[in-house]
Structure formats: structure tokens, C-alpha cells
Amino acid sequence: MQLNVAMRSALSLAKKGLGLCYPNPSVGCIILDKNNNLIGLGNTSKTGRPHAEEVALNNLVGNPKGGTAVVTLEPCAHKNSKNLSCVELIINAGISHVVIPILDPDKRTHGKGVELLEKSAIKVSIGIYKEEAFNINYGFYSRIKYNRPLVCLKVATSLDGKIATKKGESKWITGEVARLHGHSLRASHDVILVGINTVIKDNPKLDCRIKGLEKYSPVKVIVDSNLKIPLSSNLLINLKKYPVIIWTKKNKINSIKKNKLIKMGVSIVELNKTNKKLILLEGLNDLAKKGFNRVLVEGGSNISASLIDNNLIDKVYLYRNGIFIGADGLSSIGKYKFRNLSLAKRFQLRDTRILDGDVLEEWKLINRS
Numbered sequence: 001m002q003l004n005v006a007m008r009s010a011l012s013l014a015k016k017g018l019g020l021c022y023p024n025p026s027v028g029c030i031i032l033d034k035n036n037n038l039i040g041l042g043n044t045s046k047t048g049r050p051h052a053e054e055v056a057l058n059n060l061v062g063n064p065k066g067g068t069a070v071v072t073l074e075p076c077a078h079k080n081s082k083n084l085s086c087v088e089l090i091i092n093a094g095i096s097h098v099v100i101p102i103l104d105p106d107k108r109t110h111g112k113g114v115e116l117l118e119k120s121a122i123k124v125s126i127g128i129y130k131e132e133a134f135n136i137n138y139g140f141y142s143r144i145k146y147n148r149p150l151v152c153l154k155v156a157t158s159l160d161g162k163i164a165t166k167k168g169e170s171k172w173i174t175g176e177v178a179r180l181h182g183h184s185l186r187a188s189h190d191v192i193l194v195g196i197n198t199v200i201k202d203n204p205k206l207d208c209r210i211k212g213l214e215k216y217s218p219v220k221v222i223v224d225s226n227l228k229i230p231l232s233s234n235l236l237i238n239l240k241k242y243p244v245i246i247w248t249k250k251n252k253i254n255s256i257k258k259n260k261l262i263k264m265g266v267s268i269v270e271l272n273k274t275n276k277k278l279i280l281l282e283g284l285n286d287l288a289k290k291g292f293n294r295v296l297v298e299g300g301s302n303i304s305a306s307l308i309d310n311n312l313i314d315k316v317y318l319y320r321n322g323i324f325i326g327a328d329g330l331s332s333i334g335k336y337k338f339r340n341l342s343l344a345k346r347f348q349l350r351d352t353r354i355l356d357g358d359v360l361e362e363w364k365l366i367n368r369s
């Protein structure tokens with residue numbers, strides 16, 4: 001197997017673990033023997049351990065001596081009472097070449113993994129498919145570097161950017177294949193965030209309903225300043241299966257309702273306000289502290305606008321159907337303030353896909369700060 005093919009396979013393995021292995025990055029690993037035959041593969045396990053390299057090295061079907069480890073992230077250099085570092089595992093296996101795209105941003109490993117491997121006379125090649133590898137673990141990098149998860153916005157609109165008719169009819173704008181794809185997007189995120197209006201209006205479940213992928217259903221965050229959430233809502237009924245966090249305003253909240261919700265098992269996170277709006281970054285910092293790397297925002301239009309306004313949407317997944325709703329339909333993004341176009345947030349198109357007559361576009365924020 002050629003090294004670039006091996007790295008592409010390792011990247012696919014890494015993608016598979018997204019949404020399941022937080023707080024850890026999702027890593028893929030391919031082991032080749034000295035003749036470049038594939039003898040092992042693995043990806044980071046649920047909740048982060050065992051690491052990809054350990055999984056791959058524990059299930060070898062050949063001899064790794066003199067072989068190559070192709071890993072989508074610098075192997076870890078830290079160990080604890082339960083685990084050897086992946087660097088040690090690689091050295092002990094007698095591997096002589098390690099191929100990685102990027103360094104690990106975690107201080108315990110950053111550069112040290114490479115240094116230790118080289119000290120053991122293992123050749124390390126760095127840089128192949130680095131953009132792809134970074135994109136897979138953008139959320140982990142964001143959490144480590146910016147102390148907040150990656151935040152992606154998912155919207156399904158008409159050709160003219162509307163998410164519902166004037167009467168609020170929105171089921172369904174996009175077709176079945178696009179909607180199924182939306183469920184796979186849920187599976188690859190750690191958290192789904194929605195505003196309280198969406199909960200009240202749609203009573204959504206927000207789980208991943210692809211057969212076999214139910215375990216990938218993310219934790220829910222509801223932005224609910226005044227604790228208006230109905231106690232009978234689907235999200236609260238399914239609370240035992242899928243945890244719910246509510247972001248609400250500090251102090252003046254209804255403490256009877258708050259205590260009821262806490263008793264039910266909801267986690268309440270109180271945020272400060274500025275200009276009468278919750279400081280959403282505080283909530284995202286709290287999610288980072290809890291180890292979440294990837295957040296998917298599924299509306300509504302006001303919460304999406306607030307996040308964009310505060311430079312807190314990093315990526316947009318835009319599903320569009322070939323229907324026009326017209327000027328009295330509901331816009332996908334609520335009011336957000338910018339004085340002139342040069343100050344508006346700008347995204348760049350990174351990918352497009354046709355999904356049975358609908359289109360999915362992936363946009364990335366330019367100049368993230």
C-alpha cells in the first residue's frame with residue numbers, strides 16, 4: 001500500500017470516530033509491514049481510549065518490525081498509570097517509520113512525540129494531507145487553542161434562503177436524502193444547540209435516527225434565558241438517554257422551575273448578559289471545559305444570528321432545495337447588526353454536494369479570530 005493511500009484510509013478511519021471520542025481528537029492509524037503490506041488499522045475509541053495506535057497495534061495480522069505507522073495526528077508522548085504513550089507502543093513494536101500530517105496541539109505532546117520517536121532512530125515524515133487532517137480535528141484544535149468548541153451551523157432553506165413559510169410551515173423544505181444526511185451531521189458532532197423558540201415550536205428530538213448510529217446522538221444544549229421550556233418536551237422526556245444542558249440568565253431566574261429541571265437531571269448553566277442578550281461565548285467556554293469539541297447549531301434564526309454576530313459560527317452546512325418561498329417567508333438568519341458590508345461576516349465555500357436534487361454547501365468562516 002502506498003503511503004498516500006494509507007494516509008487517506010487513516011483519515012477515513014479518523015472521520016468515523018467524530019462525535020464519539022470527545023474529549024479526545026479522533027485519530028486514525030494504519031500499520032504497514034516492512035514490505036508496505038497493510039497489517040493493522042484502528043481509530044480512537046468511544047470516549048477517547050484506547051487511542052488509535054493502540055487499537056491498531058493490538059490487532060496486527062503481520063509483523064510490524066521495520067514497518068511504518070501512518071497516523072493522522074502526532075502520536076501522544078504522555079503516559080499514565082493505566083496507559084503507555086503511543087510513542088512507546090510504536091517504539092516497542094519495532095516500527096521504523098512514522099508518517100503524520102500535523103502535530104498534536106496538546107502541550108503534553110506537541111513536538112515531543114516527534115522528538116522522542118526521532119531519538120529512538122525512527123524516521124518521522126510530517127505534512128502529508130495536513131489540511132484534511134486539520135479539518136477532521138478542527139474542533140479539538142479549537143478547544144485547545146481558543147478554549148471553545150468548533151461551532152457549525154446547519155440550515156435547510158429554499159432557493160431564496162427561507163426556512164419556513166409565513167405560517168411557519170417548514171416540514172419539509174429539503175428532500176429525504178438531504179434530511180438523512182443531516183442526521184449523519186448530527187452523529188459527527190458532540191453537541192446540538194438550539195434556541196428555546198425552536199423547542200417550543202417544533203418539539204424536536206434532535207437525535208440521530210440512522211439505524212445503528214443512535215449511540216452517536218449528541219448531548220443537547222438549549223438556550224433558554226427565562227426557563228420557558230415545557231416540562232413535557234421531547235428533549236426532557238429523553239433526558240436519561242441524551243443529556244440536556246440549559247443555558248439561562250444568571251440570577252433572576254425562576255428558581256422553582258430551575259429546581260424542578262435540576263431534579264429531572266437537566267444541567268443548568270447560568271450565563272451573564274450584555275445588551276439584554278446572553279453571552280454565548282461563556283456557554284461555549286463551559287462546553288470546552290466539559291471536553292466537547294464539536295457543536296452543531298440547528299436554529300432558530302435568532303440564536304444563529306447572535307452567534308454569527310459574535311463571530312462564533314466557524315462553519316455553515318447549507319442544504320438547499322429548488323423551491324421559492326418569497327419575501328414573506330422566514331429568513332434563515334434573524335436580524336444581526338453590521339454597519340456596512342465590509343463589516344459583515346464572510347464565509348468561503350469549501351465543498352458542494354448534490355443530494356438527490358438538493359444541494360449541500362459547506363462554508364468556512366474567513367479570518368476566524
Ligand code: AOF
Nearest residue numbers: 024025027044051052075076086104106
Ligand atoms: C494519540 N492517539 O488516538 C488520540 C490522541 O486523556 P488521554 O490520556 O486519553 O490523552 C488525551 C490526549 O491524547 C489528547 O489531548 C491528545 O493530545 C491525544 N490524543 N493521541 O496518540 C489517539 N486520540
Ligand code: ZN
Nearest residue numbers: 051076085086
Ligand atoms: Zn496515544
